[in-house]
Amino acid sequence: MSGTLAPRVVVVSRRSELEELLARHGTRAAAAHYLRQRGRDLDEVVDRHDGLMAALTTVGAAIPADWRRGRVDRDDLPRFLFGPEDVVVAVGQDGLVANVAKYLDRQPVVGVDPEPGRNAGVLVRVAPAELARLLPAVAVGRARTERRTMVRARLDDGQELTGLNEVYIGHRGHQSARYLLSAPAGTGRPGRGGPRRERQSSSGLVVGTGTGATGWCASIRRDRPGAPEPPDPEQGQLCWYVREAWPSPVTGVTLTEGRLGAGEELELVAEGDGLVVFADGVEDDHLPMSWGQRVTVGPAERRLRLVVPSP
Template identity: 55%
Template sequence: MSLAPRAVLVHRRTEYEELIAHHGTPGQAAFFLASRGRSVAEVEQRHRRQAEALARAAAAVPLDWRRTRVERADLPRFLFEPEDVVVVVGQDGLVANVAKYLDGQPVVGVDADPGRNPGVLVRHRADALAALLPAAARSGARHLEERTMVEAVADDTQRLLALNEVYVGQPGHQTARYRLAVDGEPAEPQASSGVLVGTGTGATGWCRSAWLERGGPLALPGAAAPALAWFVREAWPSPATGTAQVHGLLDAGRQLVLTVESDRLVAFGDGIEADALELTWGQTIRLGVAPTRLRLLG
């Protein structure tokens, strides 16, 4: 007998909850903002909208399903099951935060604050979940959109997945030194502000910024395309370092290879610096298209 699906509601603490946690009481939080010419009313309203969206999402879960909630900070310790349907209630970035912990489970993005979020990944309203959840749980659901992810693997087996991009560089964003090569091509010693390797989903964020600064030197991949774009940030020419290889595309099967020549570099995904791979002098890290893909309900 197979297990009933489990709805996993993923959310993050609101700005209002963060203020209360920092200042101790609602009154102290309101006083802190008022003393700086700001009102607590706006963050309270966003907090209420988030709470309402979560309540509606929970109420939409079929009665014969299992259910649980997980806060973003607890994702590294949470064990997802194969039967899970993941309901992300919040902002687009929260989908990226959870994607790295999944292995094919369908994701439904719920916009908790319509009009404030772009809604690229959180496309649905909580009121629509009653119909969406059974559709997402069906094997081979036609409306599940598969999005490419990027994988970084170090030579000591450390591994990192990201939906938008992986950054490799100095933890303090100082000059990073390394040798860079695309599989099968000669390596180039470089000194730069770090390297970005991004997906088509990430092409609307950090990678797009790098792309625009270069004047659009290449066509960025689509969200479902099995390809990645990579950019070297502020490469520095010197007698010992070059700038010939500063951007490119990686098709499935090709990898960008960095050999560390700094005392310490880090690699982190989707802007989460707290969950970084630690790299030391002489180590190698390989970045390419991940075998795992995000399955997002369209």
């Protein structure tokens, strides 16, 4: 990295389950009573909290003393200003990397796993003890990285958001949404004809990346034999699925899945109120859509720079 300032490491985490329970119930005794009523034990929650705190302590000790530091909770990400030369260290589950990715623009991200063996480890691949060795290489741009494709949704009023896993467009209550869907020629199933524009009523449209293909998109695709294969996370393509399309005299079910390549977009025009667009499952951070409003969805120009350990 260039510049005269020392690198700044921004550590991103979220409150542990124990912290959330204490915020809700006030005391450990009350939290333990609440958990016992649901067949759970406070000791497990405390152990996971202690593991997260130990990981955060190790991460803090790994940052060189003359470097700058920042700290942000997941819930405060929409209000946090990342600098262009920041090194972002996400300590938590894989989903935390997805949560932070849409607020970044080319900053490298190190995913640190505080609970090896419990997390899938797709995006959090670094053990806390490995960070001290890895950070100097990250700061000078010599660390091994993956450039993971992201998905972008843009409204016709200029508002937009990006996601690392997927973007959802549909009714805010996940009930039936009415809209007109347009897709580029050739984006459906190979060999399938049919319209490239279709009026639909469905429980929403999910447009995912290769990273997100192991999550929500995977659960949808599992019930669709013959659906297009999901893209590679770095391939620059997207997969998309319409959920529970409803056939009627005025709505169709032909244009329900496909792939999008570089420069290709889906277009959706709302034919009802109450529609929303959100990314990576964060429904609170959404864009509202009203009747007649248009949204386009395609591969984002920027990508996540995910730092991965050397083989």
